[in-house]
Amino acid sequence: MKNYKIGLLGFGTIGAGVVEGIERNGALIASRTDIQLSLNMLSDLDLDTDRGVTVERERMTTDSLKVIESPDTDIVVELIGGTGIARELILRALSLGKPVVTANKALLAEHGEEIYRTAHENNTDVFYEGSVGGGIPVIRALREGLVANEIERIYGILNGTCNYILTSMEQDGVPFDQVLAEAQAEGFAEANPGLDIDGIDTSHKAVILAALAYGKQVPLSMVTIRGIRGLEITDIQYAAELGYRIKLLAVLKHEDGEVEIGVYPALVPLDHLLASVNGVFNAVMVSGDVVGDTLYYGRGAGRKPTASAVLGDIVDAARNLAFSSPRRVPAFTEHTHYERVRPHEDIRTRYYLRVSLLDKPGMIARVAGILGAQEISIASIIQKECDLGCHAPVIILTHTAQERQFQAALEQIDALKEVDRPTVRLRIEDFK
Numbered sequence: 001m002k003n004y005k006i007g008l009l010g011f012g013t014i015g016a017g018v019v020e021g022i023e024r025n026g027a028l029i030a031s032r033t034d035i036q037l038s039l040n041m042l043s044d045l046d047l048d049t050d051r052g053v054t055v056e057r058e059r060m061t062t063d064s065l066k067v068i069e070s071p072d073t074d075i076v077v078e079l080i081g082g083t084g085i086a087r088e089l090i091l092r093a094l095s096l097g098k099p100v101v102t103a104n105k106a107l108l109a110e111h112g113e114e115i116y117r118t119a120h121e122n123n124t125d126v127f128y129e130g131s132v133g134g135g136i137p138v139i140r141a142l143r144e145g146l147v148a149n150e151i152e153r154i155y156g157i158l159n160g161t162c163n164y165i166l167t168s169m170e171q172d173g174v175p176f177d178q179v180l181a182e183a184q185a186e187g188f189a190e191a192n193p194g195l196d197i198d199g200i201d202t203s204h205k206a207v208i209l210a211a212l213a214y215g216k217q218v219p220l221s222m223v224t225i226r227g228i229r230g231l232e233i234t235d236i237q238y239a240a241e242l243g244y245r246i247k248l249l250a251v252l253k254h255e256d257g258e259v260e261i262g263v264y265p266a267l268v269p270l271d272h273l274l275a276s277v278n279g280v281f282n283a284v285m286v287s288g289d290v291v292g293d294t295l296y297y298g299r300g301a302g303r304k305p306t307a308s309a310v311l312g313d314i315v316d317a318a319r320n321l322a323f324s325s326p327r328r329v330p331a332f333t334e335h336t337h338y339e340r341v342r343p344h345e346d347i348r349t350r351y352y353l354r355v356s357l358l359d360k361p362g363m364i365a366r367v368a369g370i371l372g373a374q375e376i377s378i379a380s381i382i383q384k385e386c387d388l389g390c391h392a393p394v395i396i397l398t399h400t401a402q403e404r405q406f407q408a409a410l411e412q413i414d415a416l417k418e419v420d421r422p423t424v425r426l427r428i429e430d431f432k
């Protein structure tokens, strides 16, 4: 039996879940892997709050460097979050040749290249399963199980908070702000919930998946990011009438040598599997040229699911130490197979539009004319009835067109004096 000791940086929700997981299943892990894991030390600025697990006081410190540099720390687990001190601590641990496990998606999305390179230069590992999809082992699937595939498409519901909000708005008719407060109370939401509802957390996760799928660190500035802030129940209801459910989707595609990556609130057909992913659950659909479609589903946020992913990584790190096989499965391998990230304006998609249009003769024809002049074809159109002289919601589903054509058309539509508020525009995802 080999023994490895963990140095834990950050004793918050997930950190406490990791300590609890070792207490609960340490013996099971040992009998499965012949590796005994234990906590060496942990660091946090707050050592007084009760986290529901007991750690001896002498194993706790506010000094993270002490934890990293302790000769007894074999594996460093970073669960502080953020892109500041966490980055410095991870780089320090890697420079000492110690493997690092992290769930820090923001850090990997912004500084992944530096972190992966430092691990490589020091012949050690960095594992990050907990950074995407909580407890779902999708990073492992991409790094190992699907390594023989060209990854054609990835569609992900990757933010538990947003999915929880969308589900509650649809099922219970609860307004946006109220559901967000509930998600915060449940502990799913980021400390700054703007990261969740503005799609930024999902974009971080999409960048991490893109790195694995396409061997490219896509800069966040190249990712189209739209969140769900301000989404209205009325659009959720119209979407349902038309046979769709709105989900915040990460969309990654590889087409004609180009990589496309974006985050959008999107209409998903009700009969598609992703439409059934509700509440805090996440799901990732990965399509490979050899395997076809695969789907990964589970809890995407919270103490236990994320701790499950972190513990799996700790076991991987320990196995690599036990067999002296660091970097057996590298964190990231750059390759030049894919040429370029598709600019936002070149992305082709379908849209749901809700135009608030004065009900008077000829108005629908004018809107249709503007769309037609931009080569945007209407797939269906419904005007909701209202008294003559009111602004009626006109719901338009389009066929596929280019983003720049939609932008040009919407500028003209919203400039009409008969349109009294900005047109709502939501992507329609047909999974083609």
Ligand code: HSE
Pocket: 131, 133, 134, 158, 159, 160, 161, 162, 188, 189, 190, 196, 201, 300, 301, 302
């Ligand atoms: N705030 C994130 C979510 C946590 O809601 O999914 C998990 O990354």
